[in-house]
Amino acid sequence: MFKEIKNKYLRYSAIFVFFIIIFFSALQLNFLWLFGYSPSTKDIKMPTLRVGSELYTADGKLIGRYFKENRTPVNFNEIAPSVINALVATEDVRFYKHWGVDAQAVGRAVIGLGEKGGASTITQQLAKNLYRTRYNKSQGLLAKVPVVRTVIFKLKEWMTAVKIESNYSKNDIITMYLNTVSFGNNAYGIKTASRIYFDKDAKDLGITDAAMLVGMLKGTTMYNPTKNPERALERRNVVLRQMNKYKYLSNDSLTALSKEPVKLKAGELEDGSDGDSYLRAAVAKYLEKWCTDNGYDLYEDGLKIYTTIDSKLQKYAEEAVAEQMKTLQRRFYSVWGNEDPWYDSEKNKVDYPERAMKNLPVYSMLMKKFSSQPDSVKAYFNKKKRMKIFTYKGDRDTSFSTLDSIRYYGKILNTGMMTMEPASGKIKVWVGGIDHKFFKYDHVNQAKRQAGSTFKPFAYLTALEQGMSPCDKFTDKPVKIKYQDKGETKYWEPKNADYSVTYQDMSLRWAMARSVNTITAQVTEKVGWDNVVKSAHECGIDSHLESVPSVSLGSNDVTVYEMVKAYSTFMNKGVKTDPILVEKITDQDNNVIDEFKPKTKRVLTEEIAWLMTYMFRGGMEEPRGTSQALWEWPDLFKKNNQIGGKTGTSSDYVDAWYMGLTKDLVTGVWVGCDERTAHFKNGEQGEGSRTALPIFAKFMEKVYLDPSSGYSYGPFPKATVEITRSYNCPSPQYVRDTTSVDTAAVDSTQFDVPETADPVNPVTPTEQEVKKEEKKQDPDPAQPVQTVPLTRKEERELKRKQRQEEREKKKNENN
Missing domain, CATH: 3.40.710.10 (DD-peptidase/beta-lactamase superfamily)
Known part of the structure; x- marks a missing residue:
């Protein structure tokens, strides 16, 4: 086929292009399982963002979330412009000019052997984060060859980036990127990070806030402001200088903002949206079979679950329980004083702490290890350690041994x-x-x-x-x-x-x-x-x-x-x-x-x-x-x-x-x-x-x-059928x-x-x-x-x- 091309240079160029096409086709099709999974056009158009599900009361109040990655997506118009500017200036200054792969940056990286910066674009990073192109399940047989593995990863990211660019606008791409990246502290996405670090909505972030968050993308642990505030401050100022360099920030603003200290304010997404609860656990159990039958993942598919719970009634019930249980616990302690309350139905005293200790998995393990030294086992369970315990006045730090803890909680109503x-x-x-x-x-x-x-x-x-x-x-x-x-x-x-x-x-x-x-x-x-x-x-x-x-x-x-x-x-x-x-x-x-x-x-x-x-x-x-x-x-x-x-x-x-x-x-x-x-x-x-x-x-x-509340006084309903039995006695x-x-x-x-x-x-x-x-x-x-x-x-x-x-x-x- 290629012999018909008389010009030698043209023929070699055609052969090269042909093999490039064959190679990328094999790469896309995962030929002989050599290359691993690559996102199809359908996958690109319908991306799966691992978004946690939200739990609501019947009256629309958010009361819980299920997530593996704590994220809540936002739209482009819900993100402060300073965040976009900081991201582009720092991560991909030619973002609005390239088509997913920045050839100029690739050339610079190859010539400088990576010393003058990497060539990965925001679109390529999105491909890696959103489509998990380096995930274990996306790897083929060639992934076991070190250098070849890296080349294949990069080529797959290029292919995916080009597909993304052909299906989405630049604003959509940058929004998806900011919704997928991790900002440490189990905060995924710009909305969650804004709330956790600054207690703000993403659209309300200031320039220094935006620079701080964008700076963390280089290393969420090294530049984490809660763990390493000095490094975080230094990295934030680097981002500010990048914004100044590419005309997103004036010289005067750079000078003023660089002098500002790190200002954090811890927040939560919404009341009741963090942590676990009886209701959250009950709903997860309730939906377990439904998720299996319908092919949904409660922790990744971004469902909105509307319960039948009435938020007002739930609040009143929790208040009534707290009031009465506090009274009952005080009464229980008063009744027994220093006496143990554990007696069987025959009024015989029960050594509950001893029985509970022996039921612990660690007890049998220790008994095997110290079979001839029972005192060593006893010493283990009597050893004091710092722990938080429940009280009606709030969590309390104390020093309790395991036996102390068993004894304490064994008396709680x-x-x-x-x-x-x-x-x-x-x-x-x-x-x-x-x-x-x-x-x-x-x-x-x-x-x-x-x-x-x-x-x-x-x-x-x-x-x-x-x-x-x-x-x-x-x-x-x-x-x-x-x-x-x-x-x-x-x-x-x-x-x-x-x-x-x-x-x-x-x-x-x-x-x-x-x-x-x-x-x-x-x-x-x-x-x-x-x-x-x-x-x-x-x-x-x-x-x-x-x-x-x-x-x-x-x-x-x-x-x-x-x-x-x-x-x-x-x-x-x-x-x-x-x-x-x-x-x-x-x-x-x-x-x-x-x-x-x-x-x-x-x-x-x-x-x-x-x-x-x-x-x-x-x-x-x-x-x-x-x-x-x-x-x-x-x-x-x-x-x-x-x-x-x-x-x-x-x-x-x-x-x-x-x-x-x-x-x-x-x-x-x-x-x-x-x-x-x-x-x-x-x-x-x-x-x-x-x-x-x-x-x-x-x-x-x-x-x-x-x-x-929606619930009013009134008598029981009247009978709607004839009552044939006598009852008025x-x-x-x-x-x-x-x-x-x-x-x-x-x-x-x-x-x-x-x-x-x-x-x-x-x-x-x-x-x-x-x-x-x-x-x-x-x-x-x-x-x-x-x-x-x-x-x-x-x-x-x-x-x-x-x-x-x-x-x-x-x-x-x-x-």
């Missing part, structure tokens, strides 16, 4: 709280613990704890499903239940919380409201504990449940997440709704990638669901209902507002719960120590109404007092000492429980709703108010109060 809209399935609040920095374990969906009495409603639900009504009565009496355990006959004898019985007939609603163990056990025996387990699973409990006689008293471990989901079924007219944490996901340009809808399934009839909500209201309306500690927060009950709920406390006061229901929201709260052998000493200190309930109360009070009223009411008074002032007569008005079957009396009616003289005999405990409390009043009366008379 923790919590989990979740709030959900039952109709939409949207999770509005997620508080996984008291401080994610020190306690990574999420107590909403990871920690499983005994549900205590919050599990009782599933027994009463099963009773309703088997044809009973809220008015059906059982007797509070000693119970002995026979059951089979692995072929062996056993007996279970449940006791009430105060270890007494009243021998009184109680309606199902009253018994659930008072949380009477003996009646709950009788109901469970009658309906069958297998059926109670089935009902719980159908409503939304996913954890394995042991089918035993005590199942209704909450002997199984469940999560806060499951309990909120299950209780929401009652408030959603019997439709189980799987909670959703993410509402939608968009790309950087706000194009919707996916939207999330909850899965729903009807599991209860509307009538049964409404009757259950009526039963939950009994906690406030029935005599001695366990939710009546909520009266301490009178703002909760304005405008005829109704609240339902259920307290729960596990054996030995290890776990405390409160499940709160309003017309719009269902909230679950758990409180306890991560170490199960640590607990309060008695119910006055550690039961659900005194630990978890106040968190719900304080949270809802903040919500109601904020008109802009008022319980007899107590005449009692109000200080003995289940209340949070241990932490605050005493309060009075408003006297309630008949909590509901008689209704006709067509009314389909129970209305609370706004004003107590005067009793008919011919029909005295029915009273119930006091328990021994109540009699003692009444006598004690009477004696105290007599002493105070005599004292006043003497004065």
Whole structure:
């Protein structure tokens, strides 16, 4: 083919050009896997910038980010001109004249053997950063040959740079470059660097700021102003001189600016955008399968994730948790003093620090190394070292040994709280613990704890499903239940919380409201504990449940997440709704990638669901209902507002719960120590109404007092179907000492429980709703108010109060 060219020089030139074309074609096609990957034209037009994903609340507040490289892209008009000028003057003065490869600079570099500066253009550096032309996966077989490897890298960068120049404007190229480069301190891109080093937007950077950042590009560690301020200052002034040399800066400005010291101001991208949190971790787990199924990388694909969380409600919940948990921790320390709180269910002392130490991976390694020297192992765990520890007054530096740390954190109370809209399935609040920095374990969906009495409603639900009504009565009496355990006959004898019985007939609603163990056990025996387990699973409990006689008293471990989901079924007219944490996901340009809808399934009839909500209201309306500690927060009950709920406390006061229901929201709260052998000493200190309930109360009070929260006062929804069961069966009223009411008074002032007569008005079957009396009616003289005999405990409390009043009366008379 080339023989036809008669001119020798022309023929040789043609052969040279031909082989150049062949070589670059082989280079582009990665012939025989010799050269490695090169970006195609499609790759050039659709570059993949490794941008972290952003996490937003439903109302658009940035609350977290996921990134491997902490960067947020900006547009060209969002970058200060001084940054562009400094970059061009320092890195590539002929940027606006070349076509990606600066032939003049290449020639100068070859002749001067690199001593007069390199020849790499901004476009070539972009090719290297954005398309990873030197990345391991981009290398071919020839990369193992040292000199050849360097030549191939350079040629691939040239090819890529030319492609970039043919597809993008100069402004686009310089913008992409500034969005990709690293400025040290895990700051990628000009926007992130501007905020981290100067607490400014990129468009607000001054000339010295711009010169400082551009100067760092030569060495992000050597010229880092936080690590090497003197070198950073020197390098900044070099950039200023370059700007002066190429007419971007006058002589007077150069003189003045060179004398300015380094001025840094550390900042953050936005509140909540840095660091980790329970919610951030929960969303990452929630989207794990979605990312795999849809081919997205949460940490590199620049997604915008809009959660269902309400920023105001989340703030109020976190405030309520902080207030109450601080009080509870102080109470816990006061109860135990210098005594260790670790005891098993048989009241035997437990050496928790020793057990926890032996469970550490390093313990077994040390025991193997010092098998004949156990004292050396002990010395290792007793050696003091500096560390930061959690306190309610902020992080504290101290000297702790490993055993000191185990002992300290083994006494810390923790919590989990979740709030959900039952109709939409949207999770509005997620508080996984008291401080994610020190306690990574999420107590909403990871920690499983005994549900205590919050599990009782599933027994009463099963009773309703088997044809009973809220008015059906059982007797509070000693119970002995026979059951089979692995072929062996056993007996279970449940006791009430105060270890007494009243021998009184109680309606199902009253018994659930008072949380009477003996009646709950009788109901469970009658309906069958297998059926109670089935009902719980159908409503939304996913954890394995042991089918035993005590199942209704909450002997199984469940999560806060499951309990909120299950209780929401009652408030959603019997439709189980799987909670959703993410509402939608968009790309950087706000194009919707996916939207999330909850899965729903009807599991209860509307009538049964409404009757259950009526039963939950009994906690406030029935005599001695366990939710009546909520009266301490009178703002909760304005405008005829109704609240339902259920307290729960596990054996030995290890776990405390409160499940709160309003017309719009269902909230679950758990409180306890991560170490199960640590607990309060008695119910006055550690039961659900005194630990978890106040968190719900304080949270809802903040919500109601904020008109802009979107959640208002109001009664529970009316029944939308005919209620065929009898339910209007008022319980007899107590005449009692109000200080003995289940209340949070241990932490605050005493309060009075408003006297309630008949909590509901008689209704006709067509009314389909129970209305609370706004004003107590005067009793008919011919029909005295029915009273119930006091328990021994109540009699003692009444006598004690009477004696105290007599002493105070005599004292006043003497004065």
